[in-house]
Each structure stands twice: as structure tokens, then as C-alpha cells.
């Protein structure tokens with residue numbers, strides 16, 4: 351039976367579950383059911399989501415970093431609504447908003463990265479960065495970091511710093527892994543091979559919010575410049591205010607050769623990604639006339655996505671969201687530090703701005719990613735069901751709770767989160783009850799099919 355939109359809006363929850371399970375993703379459905387994260391949301395605005403019964407939930411997941419402005423920011427919605435008569439896809443023509451958005455992003459880099467190209471997602475952005483580096487260098491391997499996450503298309507997943515990529519044994523032999531934070535190891539590998547690019551996140555998000563040691567990136571920058579290795583900085587999660595500066599590279603005191611942006615760029619409303627590129631790289635690749643048409647994708651840089659992005663950047667600037675993220679991030683970290691003395695399960699708290707990880711060392715010691723995911727799901731489900739807070743964990747380090755609210759969050763909301771987290775940890779005192787809950791729930795599902803819990 352074909353379902354039209356007005357029928358879709360009025361389906362029962364049971365019917366929605368049946369459609370999801372039978373035609374979308376049964377494994378993901380089972381995983382949500384098992385972990386107690388099987389919720390249906392009806393409406394969203396700012397920091398909040400509402401279910402059908404009208405219960406209000408606070409969003410501390412922030413769309414995995416895409417919702418820097420919160421849900422459905424009124425200025426972005428208005429910008430879009432006011433431009434719906436514009437051609438979204440006008441094929442062979444000069445699109446005003448491509449030029450404006452490219453200028454605005456370049457201006458935020460002080461025109462150090464003066465050329466931009468637009469894509470439709472984070473992973474596609476990384477693909478374009480890798481392609482540009484290969485085109486510029488002619489040949490060479492890509493170095494990436496253990497624990498790193500850059501997306502799930504074939505190029506990006508070849509640079510995934512965990513074993514999940516072995517499901518897709520395709521062309522990752524031209525990618526070499528080095529530990530993050532270890533400059534000497536990087537240099538050793540880089541000296542041994544012909545290297546086209548180093549692809550790296552400035553803070554590793556999915557690895558569990560890993561902050562690089564002081565001076566690491568300066569040494570990397572220097573080595574890459576000396577040895578003509580393209581430094582690709584993946585700021586898809588850290589960029590656009592999240593970590594207390596517009597781009598985290600500002601805090602590192604370096605400029606990358608290629609900057610990757612996406613997630614929050616479309617205001618959490620329309621997907622868009624961007625590579626911002628140094629002039630000499632651009633001039634030698636896509637800046638050449640015969641290559642003019644090589645960088646095309648049907649929806650890349652479509653008008654509506656660019657309009658969302660232009661307005662999103664204006665909101666980030668006008669509302670001083672990077673400064674806000676810094677102040678509230680410091681406040682959140684110091685509040686979490688106070689909790690730590692009461693909860694042995696917390697072994698580390700780290701982050702910059704509003705990208706914060708709480709490492710639950712009590713979970714870390716248990717074997718297997720799926721078991722850890724289950725254990726942390728007990729905490730997530732309690733936060734969701736008992737305190738109405740949505741939160742998530744780092745996909746490559748499930749023992750790390752990720753605190754990544756929209757940058758519009760306020761102090762009272764942070765206080766409520768801290769108080770709720772404290773209550774949940776009090777309920778689970780001693781880890782044992784957490785482990786028992788998890789093991790009972792996981793049962794044989796975990797043993798039979800651990801992959802169903804890899805949801806990101």
C-alpha cells in the first residue's frame with residue numbers, strides 16, 4: 351500500500367514501527383528496542399524535542415554536531431521560506447549564492463583558504479579533499495589516525511581508525527594508520543613512504559574527544575610543508591563554533607591546506623559540506639580550464655542549501671556562538687569535575703567548548719564494543735526515559751559519553767543535565783547493577799550479532 355504524506359502524518363506508533371522494521375532497518379530497530387532508545391519524536395524547536403504525548407526532551411546530542419543552532423532555527427527557516435521562489439537547481443548558470451557562500455567561508459579563514467567547493471555531506475567532503483590531494487600530488491598514500499572518523503563512503507571509511515572498515519575491504523591499502531598524538535610515529539611513517547596527504551581531525555570526536563598534545567599540530571604543519579604533504583583538517587565536527595573558536599585550527603595556530611566542513615553548515619536543516627582550499631592547490635587542480643567541470647555533483651551547492659548556510663554563518667557570528675560555546679563549555683567541564691569525586695565510574699573529563707567527553711572507565715574495562723555500547727545505553731536510556739534528556743556516546747569509544755548540545759544551550763539547562771546525570775550515576779552506583787542490567791538485556795543478541803549495535 352502506498353502511503354501519502356497526510357496519511358504518514360497520522361500513522362499510529364505501531365504502524366510506524368512495523369514500516370521501519372519491515373522496510374527500513376530491522377537491525378537498527380532491534381537495537382533501539384533492546385537499549386530502550388525506541389522513542390518517536392513529533393516536534394522540535396531550539397534545545398527541545400516533543401513526543402506524541404507532549405512530553406518535552408532536552409537535546410544534548412545536538413544532531414551529532416549538526417545542530418549548533420538548535421532545531422529549526424527561526425532565522426534559517428525564514429531565510430529559506432523567503433527564497434523559495436529562487437531556482438534551486440539551474441544547471442549551467444552562475445549561482446549567486448555559490449559565490450556569496452564561498453566568499454563568506456573564505457573570509458572566515460581570512461582568505462587563507464580562498465576557494466571553496468560544495469558537497470552534500472561530511473563524507474563526500476572528505477572524498478573531495480582526498481581527490482584534490484591525489485590530483486595535486488599525482489601519487490602517494492594517505493596517512494590517517496587510529497580512532498579517527500571521517501565518514502562512511504569508500505575513501506573516508508578507508509581512513510576509519512577501527513576494525514569496522516574491514517567489512518569493506520576495498521582500496522584501503524593506500525591508507526596507512528598512525529596513532530593520534532604521536533608526532534614521532536607520524537614522522538617515521540611519512541619518511542618511509544611517498545605521502546600525498548595527512549587526513550586528521552583536530553580533536554578526535556568519535557574516538558572519545560581526544561585533544562592533541564600541545565605543539566603536536568605545529569610540528570605536523572612544519573613537516574607537511576617541508577615535505578609537500580597536503581594537510582587535510584577534518585573540522586566537520588569541531589568547526590563553526592563548536593569548540594570555542596570558529597575553526598579549531600585557530601587555537602592550534604596553524605592553517606591547513608584543505609579544510610573540511612559540513613554538519614552544522616546547513617543549520618541542521620539542509621545538508622551541505624565544503625572544502626576550503628589554499629590558492630596554490632586550487633590553481634594547480636580545479637582552477638585549470640580543462641578541469642572546470644570535474645568537480646560537479648547534481649545537488650552540490652544547490653541554492654536552498656547555500657541560503658541555509660549563509661544564514662547559519664550569520665547567526666553564528668551575530669549570536670557569538672563560538673564565545674558562548676567556550677564559556678558554557680568551561681562551565682560544563684567544571685560542573686562535571688565536581689561530580690567526579692562522587693562517582694568512581696568517571697575516570698576522565700575532557701573537551702573544548704561544547705564538545706565534551708566523560709570517560710566511564712568502569713565500562714572501559716569490559717571486553718567488546720557491543721557490551722560497552724549496551725552498558726552505556728543503560729545510562730542513555732535512563733537519561734532519556736527518567737530525565738527526558740537525549741545524549742549519545744562516542745562511536746569508536748563507547749565508554750565515552752558525548753556531551754554535545756546545541757550552542758544555544760543555557761546555564762540552567764546545563765545544571766539540569768548535571769543534576770540528572772548525577773542521579774543516574776547514583777542509581778547505578780557500584781557499576782555492578784549497570785553490568786547486570788546490560789548483560790540481562792543484551793543476552794544472546796550481543797553474542798549472535800554484535801554489529802547491530804554499531805549505529806553511527
Ligand SMILES: Cc1ncc(COP(=O)(O)O)c(C=O)c1O
Pocket residue numbers: 414471472473474476499500501502551555556584585586587588612613
Ligand atoms: C569528523 C567527522 N568527519 C566526517 C564525518 C562524516 O559526516 P557525514 O555523516 O555527514 O558523512 C563525521 C560524522 O560524524 C565526523 O564527525
